[in-house]
Amino acid sequence: MSGRIVVGVDGSEPSLKALRWAAGQSALTGNSLHAVISWDYPASWATAIPGVPPGFDPEQTAKKILDESLDKALTPEQAARVTRTVVAGNPTQTLVDQAEGAELLVVGDRGHSGFKAAFLGSVSTNVAQHAPCPVVVVRGTFTQR
Template sequence: MADTGRIVVGVDGSAPSVRALHWAVRQAALTGDSLEAVISWEYPAAGWTAMVAAVPTDFDPEKLAAQILEDTLKQELGPEAAAGITKTVLIGNAAQALMDRAEGASLLVVGDRGYSGFKATLLGSVGLHVTQHAPCPVVVVRGRTAD
């Protein structure tokens, strides 16, 4: 019997990333691959704190990202299934973080867009970047069309 692989899925809590998560869970069940859910975060451009009235002194973006990932997995899959998924929180650009984690993976799965302001595009910037540069096959899970 061959060794199982690893499927990496980008999860940021958005509806497209949730669809990608469900797709990746089904694929992992079919192939026997392990599943790794990845979320990344980065500090906004310099000077952002001057625009915010009061940033709490205990604000921890890494902890917030980890909580978003954990909550999304538990809410969508249930606590037991969520416990069986490797959770990775990285600082940095989302596309680069996903590509770094996809090194050696059998598959990278992303939604067609995450949280951004460009809803009119067919594919978000992360999806576009990883489809062109990822070190493994990529699946982009598209949204549903209206009936």
């Protein structure tokens, strides 16, 4: 029986590169591919953030980002075989939890948040330190502005 590869997705270009790499690895190894996105309310959410539309649903937004990312990064055949998981929670903890029993965890080097000058984002650094399985951090090109 094949194992599984977990890949963190947030819609950023580095996560799309990680998704493409993980899909290629999945094809080589026969492991199933599980794409994971998480969302979390910011601490300021309780004070009603200005500009948030009434009825905003962060879970639906995360699901849409995940679906669009798979459509953008993979062929329709590849995307159809991916298990999609949307989780409410901290991204690092979510990926560590989802990687339990996995053959491999794949993340991009930076996501939508973080400092542009950092070599690795906080999520990729933390999952590399705490994941229960091997981790691949897919690096992009570094362009300083």
